[in-house]
Structures are given as C-alpha cells and as structure tokens.
Amino acid sequence: MTTAPPGPPPFERFYEEHRDEIYRYLVRMLGRQAAEDAFQETFLKALRAYANLRHARHLRAWAFTIATRVAVDERRRARPEPLGEHELPSLDSDPAYAELDHLTGELPRTERAAVVLRYGYDLAYADIAAALGSSEEAARQAASTGVRRLRRKGIA
C-alpha cells in the first residue's frame, strides 16, 4: 500500500521558516528598499500558488524560485541601488564567496542570481535552473561566468 506524500504545511509554518532567508536574499539582490516590495510580492505570489501545491517537497527551492523571478523582474525595471556597507551580509559559510559578495551588484541579473543562490545559499544547480527558468547547464554556466567576472574585478 502506498501512502500519499504529506501535503504542504500550514502557510504560517512555511512563511516563518523561510521569511528571513528570503528577505536577506532580496536585500542582496535589490538593496534594502526595493527588497521590501519584492518580499511582499514574493510571499503574496507564494500564497496564490500555495493552494495548488500537492506535496511538501522542495519548498525552500520553490520560495527562492519565486523570489528570484520577482527580483529579476524588479531589476529589469530599475537599476539596483548601490548596497551600503551595513547591508552586506556579515555571516557567510563560504569565506571565499564572502569576499566577492559585495561585488555581485555589478553582475547581469541572471548571473547575479545564479552566483548568490549557488554560493550564498547552497542551492543545487537543478533548483537554480528552476528559479531562472533555464536548463541546469545554463544555470551552471551563469554561476561560473559570474564568478569569473567577479574574480577579474575582485581579488583574484
């Protein structure tokens, strides 16, 4: 006998679990002010789609997917505000990336999203591909091109 996979948790749980991480990600992508609107839009979009979710798998990647699409659209509309010193993430598990992170603002939007999702949030390339609406290979390419570009600008 097979049992149906558990459905998604009450939205409150999903929201509590991911809101801070998604907020930080949007601040990285867009700067603090634009991140506020994007945050609201991300979770309103998530709510609209939530009733149709049939399982509780990959919710973190799903949240990043929505946030990435919102952020990419937002960056299409407006140039990002420069990130102030105080907005730089202070904690990062990858020190090499932490040294480059403040430069990601200058990358084209998909490269920026790919680099931040891969090195800042440790998302798998399959998830990044879903977020960017591209193939896995294209996601890998965007992240590595982004990192090469950063290295040229930065320390390496």
Place this chain on the structure above:
Amino acid sequence: MTVPTDLDARFRAEAAAQGLLDVAYDFTDSPVGTLLLATTTRGVCRISFDPEAESELEPLAREFGSRVLRSPKPLDPVRRELDDYFEHRRDAFDLPVDITPLPTFQRLVLEELARVPYGEVETYGGLAAKIGNPKAARAVGGALNRNPVPIVLPCHRVVGSNGSLTGYAGGLERKRALLDLEAGRLGL
C-alpha cells in the same frame, strides 16, 4: 538580518485584504486566559483555550485549506464581540460561525446548542431530545466536547441531569467562570 516587524505586519495584512487566506488566526487576552481565534471568510471557525498555535494549525489546514496565516485584522469583530460579552455588554453573539467541515450530527447538536439562552442551562439529555434523538445524550456530550467554537457556541451552558457541571474541554474552572459571569455572580 531578519524581516523588519512592520514589513512582516504589512504582508500579513495584505494577504488577508487580498482574500488569499483560507484561515486567519490571532491571539487575544480574555478573563479566561489567552485564546486562539481563527476565522474563514464565512465565519469564526476556532476558539481555543490552548494558546499554543502548534496544536491548532495543522487541524485548521486540514479542515479549511493550507493557507493558514496569523493576521490580526480579520479577527477584529470576534475580539470586539468577545470583549463585549466578558464585560456584560452583550448576551448574544452576532458573529457568523463556520462549522462546515463537521459531521452532520455534530453540526445539528451545535446549531441546537446555539439556541440555549444566555444565563440558562440545558442538560445533555434535553439537548438530545431537542434534536429528536432523546437517547443520544452521550453522543451529544461527545459532540459538545469537540465544539470548535466554545463561548460563541455556548457548550458551557450544558450540564448533567443532576445539575453537575460534568465536563468541559476548556476545563471545569472555565465552565464555572463562564456560568458565573452569565449569572452576574462574578466580575470576571
């Protein structure tokens, strides 16, 4: 870096304003302790004496849909009527209730229960008779024990045939306090 409080509050308000929630819930202080209140767009669907959201969110999501979010605004009318009730300004609730997911028998019992007037009591057997099933006193007791909207649906007004308080899902002390309040015996 965490989400600023005002941004969090704006999102919760907007989610409700756009009609995207299956259930909005919040907490409120009352003379019988902190209550968890929940509402759908059709009416109040939960009042819980257990202020731990932990135990309520999953059942609410199962019964009404997974878009369950803490959002204070939709609960304003509920809070207002409860305040009125506890301060002796109201002896009947105008709030609609949403008990649609309940089995027919339980809905029948609760609808009959809603007719027991403020300050009076009814027995389990009496309520059973009123729904045309005089032998079902025990089943009526079970249905009342799982009343999802206590206070508004006044299961505290139902007592044993000898007048004893018998039982209350929120604890006998609360049952006594609510009956005392309605009898004007006690300023809660």
